[in-house]
Amino acid sequence: MIIKKNYTILAIDTSCDETSVAITRDDRVLANIVASQVVWHQEYGGVVPNIAKRMHQQLIEPAIKQALQQARIKNRKTIDAFAVTVGPGLAPALEVGITKAKKLALKLKKPLIAVNHMEGHLLASLAKNSRGNGGFKPRFPILGLLVSGGHTQLVLMKDFGDYRLLGETLDDAAGEAFDKVAKMLDLGYPGGPIISELAKKGQPKYDLPIPMMRSPGLDFSFSGLKTACLYKINPPAGGLKNKIKKNPQFYCDFAASFEAAASLALTVKLKRAIKQVQPKQIVLGGGVINNLCIRRETRRVARQFGLKVFLPYSNKFLTDNAGMIGVCAWHQAKRGDFVKDIVNLDRLPGLNFTAA
Amino acid sequence: MKIIKIKNVNQKKAVETAVKVLRTGGLIIYPTETCYGLGVDVTNEAAVKRLLEFKGHRGGKAVSIAVADKVMAKKYVVINQTAENLYANFLPGPLTVVSQSREKVVAALQAGKTNLGIRLPDYPLILDIVRRLGKPISATSANTSGKKPPYSLIDWQKYTSKKKQAMVDLFLDAGVLAKRQPSTVVDTLLNEPKVLRQGKIKISSKIAKSYVSNSAKQTQQLAHKIFVQYKDIVLSNQPLVFALQGELGAGKTQFAKGIAQALEIKTNVLSPTFVLVREYDFKQQKKLYHIDAWRMEQAEELWDLGFKTMLGNGNVVVIEWLEKVKPLLKKITEVKIVWVIIENLAPNKRKISYFS
Numbered sequence: 001m002i003i004k005k006n007y008t009i010l011a012i013d014t015s016c017d018e019t020s021v022a023i024t025r026d027d028r029v030l031a032n033i034v035a036s037q038v039v040w041h042q043e044y045g046g047v048v049p050n051i052a053k054r055m056h057q058q059l060i061e062p063a064i065k066q067a068l069q070q071a072r073i074k075n076r077k078t079i080d081a082f083a084v085t086v087g088p089g090l091a092p093a094l095e096v097g098i099t100k101a102k103k104l105a106l107k108l109k110k111p112l113i114a115v116n117h118m119e120g121h122l123l124a125s126l127a128k129n130s131r132g133n134g135g136f137k138p139r140f141p142i143l144g145l146l147v148s149g150g151h152t153q154l155v156l157m158k159d160f161g162d163y164r165l166l167g168e169t170l171d172d173a174a175g176e177a178f179d180k181v182a183k184m185l186d187l188g189y190p191g192g193p194i195i196s197e198l199a200k201k202g203q204p205k206y207d208l209p210i211p212m213m214r215s216p217g218l219d220f221s222f223s224g225l226k227t228a229c230l231y232k233i234n235p236p237a238g239g240l241k242n243k244i245k246k247n248p249q250f251y252c253d254f255a256a257s258f259e260a261a262a263s264l265a266l267t268v269k270l271k272r273a274i275k276q277v278q279p280k281q282i283v284l285g286g287g288v289i290n291n292l293c294i295r296r297e298t299r300r301v302a303r304q305f306g307l308k309v310f311l312p313y314s315n316k317f318l319t320d321n322a323g324m325i326g327v328c329a330w331h332q333a334k335r336g337d338f339v340k341d342i343v344n345l346d347r348l349p350g351l352n353f354t355a356a
Numbered sequence: 357m358k359i360i361k362i363k364n365v366n367q368k369k370a371v372e373t374a375v376k377v378l379r380t381g382g383l384i385i386y387p388t389e390t391c392y393g394l395g396v397d398v399t400n401e402a403a404v405k406r407l408l409e410f411k412g413h414r415g416g417k418a419v420s421i422a423v424a425d426k427v428m429a430k431k432y433v434v435i436n437q438t439a440e441n442l443y444a445n446f447l448p449g450p451l452t453v454v455s456q457s458r459e460k461v462v463a464a465l466q467a468g469k470t471n472l473g474i475r476l477p478d479y480p481l482i483l484d485i486v487r488r489l490g491k492p493i494s495a496t497s498a499n500t501s502g503k504k505p506p507y508s509l510i511d512w513q514k515y516t517s518k519k520k521q522a523m524v525d526l527f528l529d530a531g532v533l534a535k536r537q538p539s540t541v542v543d544t545l546l547n548e549p550k551v552l553r554q555g556k557i558k559i560s561s562k563i564a565k566s567y568v569s570n571s572a573k574q575t576q577q578l579a580h581k582i583f584v585q586y587k588d589i590v591l592s593n594q595p596l597v598f599a600l601q602g603e604l605g606a607g608k609t610q611f612a613k614g615i616a617q618a619l620e621i622k623t624n625v626l627s628p629t630f631v632l633v634r635e636y637d638f639k640q641q642k643k644l645y646h647i648d649a650w651r652m653e654q655a656e657e658l659w660d661l662g663f664k665t666m667l668g669n670g671n672v673v674v675i676e677w678l679e680k681v682k683p684l685l686k687k688i689t690e691v692k693i694v695w696v697i698i699e700n701l702a703p704n705k706r707k708i709s710y711f712s
Contacts, residue, residue: 016631090631092662150630171609172627180604180629189651223572223627227605231703349635350623 001336008080009333010067010104011326012060014097015089015117016150018319019059023071023079024326027135028128030071032316032323035059056096064100067322076108081338083113083329085120085322087351088150094347102342112339113329116351117320119163121146121285122155123331124317124324125310134313136281143279145270145298148286148319149175149190152220152266154273155353157283160331165353166273167218174262175288177222181229181258185251195255196291202252204260206232211265218269218276225261229254263297271301282309287319357521359509362387362530367481370528375488382525383407385498385512386485389478390450390536390555391505392512394524395422395485395493404462407494410523412501418467420452420541422475422495424487429474432460432492437566438544441709444601445682445695448478450539451557452495465494475539481528497538508532566709568701575607575698578708579614582694586712587618589692590642593670597691599678602698607706608676611696612646615674619644628676633661642670649677655684667691 006025013020019035035056073079084101087094105112122144128135143166144155152169172180175192182191187198209228211221233254274282282302289295289311302309317324332338339345360370374384374395381403384395394410396403398421407419423429426443433455435443442453457472466472475495477483486493497505498512500520506512509529513521540555569575589596598615600608609627616625619638628634628648636644645666649658658681666673667688675681678695685693694712701707 088631090633090661091635092660148630169626170624173630176627176629184604223605223609230603230605230700349631 001334003333004080007330007333008073008078009083009113009326009329010064010076010079010081011083011115011322011329012064012097012101013085013117013120013320013322013325014056014060014093015085015087015320016093018321019056019063019097020320020322020325021060021063021067022322022326023067023073024127024323024330025130026330027126027327028130028132029323029326030130031067031069032321033063033067033070034316034319034321035063056093060096060100076104079108079110081105081111081113081329081333082108083115083325083332085117085325086114086345087348088117089347089349091347091349094349098345098347102345105339105342111333112342112345113332113337114339114345115325115328115332116353117325118146118151118153118155118351118353120324120328121148121151122157122163122283123328124285124312124321125283126331127312127317127323127327129313136310139280141277141279142281142283143270143273143277144283144285145266146285147174147266147288147294149173149179149192149288151286152222153353154218154269156273156277156279156356161335161337163353164356166277166356167220167269168352169220169222171221171223172226174220174222174266175286177226177262178258178288178291180226184230184233185254187251192288193290195259196293198252198255199259199293200252202249202254202256204257205253206257208232208257208261210261210268213265213268218273220265220269222262222265225258225265229258259291259293263291263294266294267297267301270298271304274301274305274307279307282307284309284311285318285324289318290315357524357527359527359529362481362528367484371481371484371488374485374526374528377526378403378485378489378493381406383410383523384493384526384528385524386482386528387479387530387533388482388495390497390538391507391533392498393422393477393482393494394496394498397489398461398465398492398494401462404464404494406523407496408464410500410520411496418471418473419465420473420475420495421461421465421492422477422482422486423492424483425476428486428492429476431458433457433472433474436544437707437709438549441695441697441711442542442544442549443476444697445686446557447476448483449476449557450478450536450555451475452539452541452553454541454543454545454552456545461492471543471545473541481530505538507535565711566707569607569706569708571704572607572610575610575706575708576614576617579611580618582696582708582710583615583618586692586694590619590670590672595667595670595691596672597667597685597693598672598674598696599682599685599693600674600676600696600698601678602706603700606698606700608698611698611708612674612676615672616644616646619672632657638672640670642672643668645671645673647673647675649675649680652677652680655681658684 022032023030142157154166156164178192452473503515540557541553
């Protein structure tokens with residue numbers, strides 16, 4: 001299907017914690033508003049109570065307004081299509097975005113595009129800024145490694161719209177393991193970024209098991225690594241007798257050890273997947289990719305096979321955001337993938353890629 | 357006898373006066389969430405003697421003691437696992453837990469020489485008094501032997517002889533109390549907890565059955581086994597809730613996996629930490645909801661997640677990190693809740709206790 005040039009999309013993502021609205025024009029992102037990162041003006045009622053944060057309701061309209069303003073769009077009728085995340089995610093949160101997008105599309109009589117949040121992460125590296133910089137030219141097949149607080153997946157991309165799930169976590173997501181280990185060390189929530197920071201000054205001197213190292217296949221597991229960390233930090237009665245002395249260096253060394261184990265758990269499977277599907281390119285996505293050790297190790301493995309690793313032009317596209325949803329929606333529009341029955345569009349909290 | 361009418365303004369004064377009377381070995385009458393109680397310093401031989409004299413001939417019946425918190429309770433009795441479970445789930449509240457005495461109170465209060473009943477009243481004024489006194493006070497109804505428990509000052513004056521009335525030094529008058537049954541009394545020193553007196557709180561005889569698991573796989577199998585005992589509830593289209601308590605890495609998600617297996621759910625059950633709730637379909641269009649309250653800030657968020665809908669016909673709900681939502685769950689009386697406690701005994705060794 002051929003769509004017009006400068007195809008403008010208003011995209012909404014309310015898959016979990018963040019209320020995000022973006023305006024994209026083809027693969028260029030003109031505005032990418034993430035509500036939690038915005039200081040709200042008094043006109044929006046000041047601070048949003050915690051309980052309502054996840055419910056998105058109070059945030060969505062202000063976020064839309066701000067996105068339009070930033071993209072300098074005065075008339076909503078100039079938008080060519082609306083896009084919204086339908087899953088995976090938290091059902092009542094998804095509902096808010098979907099309801100809003102339906103309303104807008106019906107009212108303005110524009111097409112609606114239903115987006116898989118994980119496909120959004122997969123295509124996030126293709127996003128360009130408003131001047132058209134960033135992104136890369138895809139050469140299929142592409143192998144995607146998506147690592148976030150809620151997901152850990154290896155996805156094969158044979159073409160736009162043609163994806164296979166090669167492997168995923170069987171229990172906890174990698175990002176969750178970061179947060180939970182941070183909790184064990186009393187570092188607060190979200191602890192992932194703190195672990196990464198501490199790890200810079202530490203040595204990986206603690207011996208931690210690498211989950212699923214020897215198991216065949218491309219699935220991950222981070223629950224066992226989490227538990228192994230627990231035993232090291234707080235040995236249960238009858239367990240290890242030598243309690244570790246917890247000085248500042250311990251925190252740094254432990255963070256480095258955990259980071260190394262988590263990176264290896266990811267790259268062992270990445271390597272195996274590369275051998276199996278022989279991709280031409282590698283893309284990374286998800287908030288945990290902010291971790292420099294994981295990036296470095298991924299690049300090292302890719303280099304062994306002469307492959308290049310692609311990342312989004314800005315770290316903002318790694319964590320949940322609607323910009324990637326807009327870019328993904330543009331590719332869907334090009335293949336005519338619009339919602340046929342807007343009124344009955346339903347949320348799909350358990351949505352996933354087709355298994356290989 | 358001095359009478360202080362309890363109002364919001366004079367609470368501090370009331371506490372001070374009561375503590376002063378107790379310190380000098382006096383008798384006080386105080387309001388609780390059940391009837392009016394009679395209090396003396398339980399370590400004061402003379403005070404206890406006066407208390408027993410007031411109560412009259414009772415055939416060697418024991419007198420429970422009121423503590424301010426579990427820490428104080430632990431100084432006076434040995435709290436075993438059964439008791440631990442009861443404290444975690446019902447206290448403060450109208451429940452007297454009988455444990456082995458550390459013999460730090462006047463012997464006449466104990467039953468069978470070494471058993472002592474502990475009460476943690478759900479009445480802040482009394483907790484304040486006990487805290488200020490720094491030790492427990494007696495917790496027995498303020499009536500003399502054979503008379504009915506009093507719910508008001510007038511009540512008490514009507515059924516207590518002038519001579520006995522004169523023995524009391526202070527009456528904290530909170531007006532007419534709601535006619536709630538006296539506390540349920542449970543003996544925790546036997547293999548199975550035994551209800552000695554039935555009050556409002558109903559304790560199932562199945563309480564705190566426990567198993568030991570030696571692996572994640574076994575935790576799944578035990579969950580399956582426990583589910584089977586409650587299968588009829590689901591079959592008869594009633595909602596069933598499993599509320600899981602246990603630290604990081606205890607195997608809560610493994611338990612949920614076991615429940616999913618019992619429901620013949622083929623999809624892999626992943627940790628719901630990031631997304632807060634995951635849902636799975638099983639037979640006859642029923643759903644399994646797997647909730648994780650770890651990231652919740654307030655218990656009420658459970659309603660925002662659609663908890664009411666989740667408690668629909670024949671659905672099964674598994675909640676991790678129940679500590680955060682316990683007060684809310686405790687208010688739900690019409691739904692069968694199975695409380696599950698998973699403890700780390702040693703690496704790979706877990707004790708799984710449950711009751712409903």
